[in-house]
Amino acid sequence: MAQPKMSNTKDIEMLSPVEEELDFFFSSFFGSSYPSMYRKELTWKPSTDFYETEKDFVLVMELAQIKPEEVSITFQDGILTVRGIRKGVPPSERRRYHKMEINYGPFEQKLVISCEVDMDKLSAYYKNGFLEIRLPKRIKHQTNTIEIKL
Amino acid sequence: MNGQQQNIMIQPGDFSEHPQIPPELPVLPMTNILIFPYVVAPLILSDETRIAVINEALSDRKMVALFAVKSKDGGSHPDNLYKIGTAVFILKMFRLPDGNMGLMVQGLSRIRLESVVQTEPFIKAKITLIHEDESRSIKIEALVREVTEIFQQIVSLSPLLPEELGQAIGTVDNPGRLADLIVSNLRIDVAERQTVLETLDSENRLIKLLTYLNRELELLKLGNKIQSEVKSKLEESQREYFLREQLKAIQKELGEKDDRTTEMEELKKAIEGAGMPPEAKEQADKELDRLSKMPPQAAEYTVSRTYLDWLVTLPWSKGTDDQIDVVHAKEILDEDHYDLKDVKDRILEFLAVRKLKESSKGPILCFVGPPGVGKTSLGRSIARSMNRKFVRYSLGGMRDEAEIRGHRRTYIGSLPGRILQGIRKAGSNNPVFMLDEIDKVGTDFRGDPASALLEVLDPEQNTAFSDHYLEVTFDLSKVLFITTANVLDTIPRPLLDRMEVLRLPGYIEEEKLQISKQYLIRRQMEENGLKKGQIRFTDKAVRKIIAEYTREAGVRNLEREIGACCRKVARMIAEGKGTGLTVEPKNVATFLGPRKFFSELAQRKAEVGVATGLAWTPVGGEILFVEATAMSGGKGQMQTTGQLGEVMKESAQAALSFIRSHAVEYGISDDFFQREDIHIHIPEGATPKDGPSAGVTLATALVSLFTGRPVKHDIAMTGEITLRGKVLPVGGIKEKVLAAKRAGINQVILPKLNEKDLEEIPEDIRKTMSFTFVEWLDEVFDLALKKNGRKTRLVKRKA
Numbered sequence: 001m002a003q004p005k006m007s008n009t010k011d012i013e014m015l016s017p018v019e020e021e022l023d024f025f026f027s028s029f030f031g032s033s034y035p036s037m038y039r040k041e042l043t044w045k046p047s048t049d050f051y052e053t054e055k056d057f058v059l060v061m062e063l064a065q066i067k068p069e070e071v072s073i074t075f076q077d078g079i080l081t082v083r084g085i086r087k088g089v090p091p092s093e094r095r096r097y098h099k100m101e102i103n104y105g106p107f108e109q110k111l112v113i114s115c116e117v118d119m120d121k122l123s124a125y126y127k128n129g130f131l132e133i134r135l136p137k138r139i140k141h142q143t144n145t146i147e148i149k150l
Numbered sequence: 151m152n153g154q155q156q157n158i159m160i161q162p163g164d165f166s167e168h169p170q171i172p173p174e175l176p177v178l179p180m181t182n183i184l185i186f187p188y189v190v191a192p193l194i195l196s197d198e199t200r201i202a203v204i205n206e207a208l209s210d211r212k213m214v215a216l217f218a219v220k221s222k223d224g225g226s227h228p229d230n231l232y233k234i235g236t237a238v239f240i241l242k243m244f245r246l247p248d249g250n251m252g253l254m255v256q257g258l259s260r261i262r263l264e265s266v267v268q269t270e271p272f273i274k275a276k277i278t279l280i281h282e283d284e285s286r287s288i289k290i291e292a293l294v295r296e297v298t299e300i301f302q303q304i305v306s307l308s309p310l311l312p313e314e315l316g317q318a319i320g321t322v323d324n325p326g327r328l329a330d331l332i333v334s335n336l337r338i339d340v341a342e343r344q345t346v347l348e349t350l351d352s353e354n355r356l357i358k359l360l361t362y363l364n365r366e367l368e369l370l371k372l373g374n375k376i377q378s379e380v381k382s383k384l385e386e387s388q389r390e391y392f393l394r395e396q397l398k399a400i401q402k403e404l405g406e407k408d409d410r411t412t413e414m415e416e417l418k419k420a421i422e423g424a425g426m427p428p429e430a431k432e433q434a435d436k437e438l439d440r441l442s443k444m445p446p447q448a449a450e451y452t453v454s455r456t457y458l459d460w461l462v463t464l465p466w467s468k469g470t471d472d473q474i475d476v477v478h479a480k481e482i483l484d485e486d487h488y489d490l491k492d493v494k495d496r497i498l499e500f501l502a503v504r505k506l507k508e509s510s511k512g513p514i515l516c517f518v519g520p521p522g523v524g525k526t527s528l529g530r531s532i533a534r535s536m537n538r539k540f541v542r543y544s545l546g547g548m549r550d551e552a553e554i555r556g557h558r559r560t561y562i563g564s565l566p567g568r569i570l571q572g573i574r575k576a577g578s579n580n581p582v583f584m585l586d587e588i589d590k591v592g593t594d595f596r597g598d599p600a601s602a603l604l605e606v607l608d609p610e611q612n613t614a615f616s617d618h619y620l621e622v623t624f625d626l627s628k629v630l631f632i633t634t635a636n637v638l639d640t641i642p643r644p645l646l647d648r649m650e651v652l653r654l655p656g657y658i659e660e661e662k663l664q665i666s667k668q669y670l671i672r673r674q675m676e677e678n679g680l681k682k683g684q685i686r687f688t689d690k691a692v693r694k695i696i697a698e699y700t701r702e703a704g705v706r707n708l709e710r711e712i713g714a715c716c717r718k719v720a721r722m723i724a725e726g727k728g729t730g731l732t733v734e735p736k737n738v739a740t741f742l743g744p745r746k747f748f749s750e751l752a753q754r755k756a757e758v759g760v761a762t763g764l765a766w767t768p769v770g771g772e773i774l775f776v777e778a779t780a781m782s783g784g785k786g787q788m789q790t791t792g793q794l795g796e797v798m799k800e801s802a803q804a805a806l807s808f809i810r811s812h813a814v815e816y817g818i819s820d821d822f823f824q825r826e827d828i829h830i831h832i833p834e835g836a837t838p839k840d841g842p843s844a845g846v847t848l849a850t851a852l853v854s855l856f857t858g859r860p861v862k863h864d865i866a867m868t869g870e871i872t873l874r875g876k877v878l879p880v881g882g883i884k885e886k887v888l889a890a891k892r893a894g895i896n897q898v899i900l901p902k903l904n905e906k907d908l909e910e911i912p913e914d915i916r917k918t919m920s921f922t923f924v925e926w927l928d929e930v931f932d933l934a935l936k937k938n939g940r941k942t943r944l945v946k947r948k949a
Contacts, residue, residue: 037190037315038322038331042169042239042256097208100243105169 044103050111057113057135064129071126073133075119080111082133171237171258175215176203177266177273178238179226184218184343185236185257186330193253194246199226201251203272204240212240215261215277218340228266228273234348237261237277257330260347282326283351290325293356300363301332307370311335326352329359338362414442417458425467430622434461457559460566460620465573469580469628470538474505479535486531487524488665493517493652497532511609516588516633516646519654520770522704525634526586528654532632533582541572546587551597554606556619566619569606569626580628588645589635600642607631607648656703656770658888658915659696666692670709678716685719686732687712694735698745701892703770703885715741756863756936759855763847764868764890764898765839766882771889773866776844776851777831784827792832795840801871802830805849808875808927809856816931818856828852843880845871846899849927850934859935866890867899867930875927879903884910891915897922899930 049060061082063071071084088104116138124133178200185191195201207214217235224230242254260280267274298319305316315335322328333346342362349355421434441454479501483494500513517525526542533540548554557564565571572583591600605611606626614623633649635641657665671687692712700707718741719731733741759778764771788806790799809816810823830848832839846869854861868886870878879901888911890898900908902923908916924930 038188038318038327042258044241091209095209096205097243098245100208100240103241 043106043108045109046103046107048109052137055136057115057117057137059111059133059135061109061131061133062129063107063126063131066126066131068126071131073122073124075113075117075122075135078112078114080113080133080135082109082131083107169211169213169239169258171213171261171277171279172211173278174267174274174276175213175237175261176206177228177231177263177275178203178214178216179219179231179273180216181219181222182340183216184334184340184347185216185238185255186334186347187236187257187259188327189331189334190241190254190256191334193255195251195253196249199272204243204251204253206272207240208243213258214238214240215263215275216255216257217263218344226273228263228269228275231263232344232348233263234280234344235261235263236347237279260350280350284324284326285352286325287353290353290356293353293360294325294328297328297332297356297359297363300360300367304336304363304367304370307367307374310337324352326355329355332363333359336362336366338366410446414438417441417462420462421458424462424464426461427466427622427625430461430466433622434458437461453559457619460570460574461622463574464570464620464624465577465579466624467579469578472504472508472580473537474501476502476505482535483528483531486534487528488668489657489661490524490528490654493528493654496650496652497535501536511627514607514609514631514633514649516635516641516649516651517654518635518638518651520656520703520767521636522702522706523654523656524704525654526584529582529584529632529634532630536582536630538630539576539578539581540584541576541581542584542586543568543572544586545599545603546590547592548599549592549594549596551599551602552618554599554602556617558618559621564619566617567602569615570617570620570624573624573626573629579625580630582630582632585631585633587635588633589637589640600645604644604648607633607645609648655884655910656888657705658891658912659693660912660914662696662705662708663689663692665705666696666708666712670705670712674709674713674716678713678720680716680720680723684723684730685716686730687715688732688734690735691733691738694738695742697892698747699738699742701747703888711742756860757854758858758860759851761847761851761854761861761934762863762866762895763844764866764886765841765844766885771882771885771887771892773889773893773895774832774839774844774847776847777833778848778851778855779829779831780826780855781829782826784825786823786826786828788828788830790830790832792830792835793838794832795838797842798832798840798844801842801845802848804871804873805845805852808849808871808873809852811873812875813856816853816857822856828855841880842870842878843868843882845869846877846901846927846930850930853931854935857935859937861934862897862936864895865897865899865934866893866895867934869899869901869904869924869930871927877901877924877927877930883907887911887915887919887921891919896920899924899933901925 047062049058051058059080059082063084063086066084066086070087071082074081074083083106085106086104113135117135118138119135121136122133124131126132180193183191183193185193195204203214214237215235216238217231217233219226220230220232237258237260238255239258240253240255244252246252260282261277262280264276264278267276301319302316305311305313319328319331322331329346329352333343346355346358346362349358417438421431421438424434426434437454437458441451441458444451444454476498480494480498483497487494496515500515517528519525529542530540552567554567554569556567556570566574569583573579573581576583585603588603591603593600606615609627612626612629615626616623638646638651666687667689671685671692675681675685695711695715696708699711702708715733715738719733722728722731739745761776763774763776765774766772788802790802794802806828809818813820813822830851832844846867849871850861850867853859866886868880868883870880872878883900883904884907887898887908890896896919898919899922902925905923908921922929922933924933
């Protein structure tokens with residue numbers, strides 16, 4: 001059996017690399033000279049895995065405490081956009097933070113996918129705080145093979 | 151929903167949420183930092199009040215109002231805050247290990263501080279949002295392009311800004327926000343940032359930004375230029391170092407050695423071969439060790455190197471073999487010098503002793519005599535006769551002790567003294583070392599060279615002569631030191647004590663004639679390119695030159711006059727006016743001009759009050775005339791003129807006293823000394839004279855004056871007198887007699903005790919002259935004064 005056909009890495013591009021760079025800087029060089037970054041909206045980026053199998057591209061996002069109806073997934077012009085919101089609970093008592101790194105509010109993750117995908121067969125589900133999105137690759141049929149459905 | 155799969159509707163939707171900025175916010179005053187809207191940046195807080203502000207904000211909406219303080223000294227008082235700032239959202243917070251608070255914040259909107267609600271424990275203020283003018287125009291568009299381009303350049307030049315930032319600004323579509331983002335990333339001070347923050351319309355904000363950008367770009371370009379220059383220099387020197395190391399490695403591989411190693415090895419070999427005594431060898435080894443550890447660039451290096459050079463080049467054990475053949479040596483001495491029998495004998499004796507006992511300590515010879523008698527050339531002849539090297543060094547006018555003993559090595563440009571320099575020049579440790587003009591060594595604050603010479607010239611001490619520069623001792627005992635002097639008086643006693651004095655008196659006419667015939671004429675002919683037969687001197691002509699054109703003890707001027715004749719003949723031959731010539735008495739004047747000297751005697755007649763004395767000078771003997779005269783109307787006082795020294799004045803006093811005390815015997819009236827003043831003058835007035843030997847002459851002149859008996863003009867005299875009228879012996883008899891002979895005086899009165907000195911005078915001279923030896927002054931007067939005279943004059947006066 002042939003190796004599963006994988007995409008070239010250049011076919012897939014994560015958007016906003018600056019912001020990820022920023023997190024890297026933030027963790028390692030905090031306090032030293034550090035560039036100020038621009039963010040259009042007050043959005044955050046959930047931790048994301050993105051991989052492919054023989055048939056599908058798979059996007060997994062760590063998104064606890066969201067409501068499925070508050071997530072939107074669109075695929076347009078080769079860009080897969082996942083948006084949503086995690087609503088923070090307004091504090092009911094006075095707090096004193098010692099660490100604060102959980103993001104609340106609107107989030108957004110964008111991916112550029114230049115391979116052909118079958119948007120119609122896109123599926124998504126949310127389980128145990130993970131959002132998983134599957135995009136089946138569009139397979140080009142050989143002319144001399146006919147798939148017979150039984 | 152936990153653990154349960156939930157399907158997600160795949161649908162578009164907008165969940166973006168614009169945070170509501172409340173009208174009251176805790177105020178975070180910042181000294182150096184401004185956050186612009188839509189800009190994410192880190193903040194670090196250490197101040198307790200500020201941390202309290204953040205804690206308050208995190209308990210609420212995670213928002214603070216950030217205002218910059220105007221002046222650092224003013225603290226966080228509300229009056230010290232700019233009125234326009236930014237509402238800031240806190241994205242993340244954590245504590246740093248040092249207790250400071252780290253924040254990641256995002257600017258939300260420009261705000262205006264309206265009124266302060268509370269100041270304790272932190273400031274809380276009422277604020278209003280500022281709505282920015284977001285209109286666009288072509289001009290703004292142009293500014294955006296310009297600003298973007300310059301910022302791209304800055305990003306590419308600055309090491310602090312990541313390349314991605316350049317791309318990121320491309321995605322900012324709002325001109326005002328572009329300006330905000332770029333300002334956030336520029337290194338400009340807070341006041342300038344604040345002006346950008348306070349500029350609300352995009353166009354002006356971009357224009358302001360452009361100035362800062364241009365300045366930053368220039369700064370960066372300059373910085374990069376400086377850095378690249380420094381770097382290229384650094385690289386160059388590193389490259390050179392690297393290549394040198396490689397070269398060394400290659401040389402090592404090839405079995406070659408680098409210059410340094412070769413140099414050290416050569417020096418080592420030289421030290422081994424120098425034949426140094428153990429003490430010096432040890433010093434040299436130590437110095438070589440030091441040198442090999444020194445970098446060649448060190449200032450000490452050359453000093454050390456020069457020192458080692460000196461150590462190895464000194465002839466520690468290298469000497470010439472003496473070839474002492476007394477007979478041969480005599481031939482050489484005779485060949486080079488006429489007569490000087492005593493001196494030659496002494497030299498030959500010294501050579502003979504040296505031959506029999508090789509280790510005998512050499513005497514230090516000192517040749518004393520007038521200039522031009524051949525002292526220096528005699529030294530040369532001695533070296534030649536012993537087959538030794540000859541070194542000559544003139545001490546005349548030397549005042550610095552360091553000239554003899556050298557400077558210590560700590561001084562820049564220090565060298566060993568002249569003694570060791572001479573030894574090195576000779577290249578042997580037993581040269582004939584001539585120290586000329588030892589009587590003219592000076593002394594001043596720099597030390598006394600004569601004292602330093604004591605060590606050099608003492609055979610007991612100079613086996614271990616220590617030079618300041620060398621630091622180790624050098625054996626001078628094999629050196630034959632010869633010194634020369636014109637007079638002995640100025641030589642310090644201890645120094646004179648160490649030397650064996652050999653006098654070279656002046657020459658008399660006969661000797662000069664012989665010297666001329668045997669040496670001078672030949673030498674001058676050679677020097678002027680004349681061949682044998684082209685010039686001849688008759689004896690009479692030479693005598694005429696000696697008598698009428700020179701007056702000296704030596705033969706230097708005589709040689710010069712002979713040289714003048716030779717030159718003139720050479721010119722004549724060169725001009726083709728003749729092929730040769732004989733110099734005769736009658737044509738001497740055509741060569742040398744009119745005669746320069748006259749015999750004093752020729753001008754003199756027997757006179758009253760004038761006596762002829764004899765004097766000794768460093769340049770030979772002289773005759774001198776003592777003139778005395780009396781002036782009536784005085785009180786018997788005596789004055790003396792003619793630069794007479796103390797001793798001479800005193801002997802004039804003594805003479806006068808003697809005469810006064812014996813006035814009756816000489817027929818001088820008693821009251822003569824009450825009536826008359828006496829004046830004694832000795833020409834030439836400008837020449838200082840001193841010494842006791844004119845006593846006889848002074849007394850004779852005075853008696854002649856008082857008695858009116860003239861002094862015979864063809865008699866010369868010398869001798870010291872006592873108050874009892876005794877005549878004491880004096881020195882320099884030979885010179886004085888020769889001077890008398892030169893002056894044409896054939897009769898000389900000498901002290902009886904000097905009779906023995908007559909032997910010094912060549913016999914042929916002695917034969918032509920008559921000498922009378924006297925013991926008492928009376929004998930002198932009898933001999934020198936004429937009997938008749940004008941005695942009557944005084945008698946008449948008396949009457």
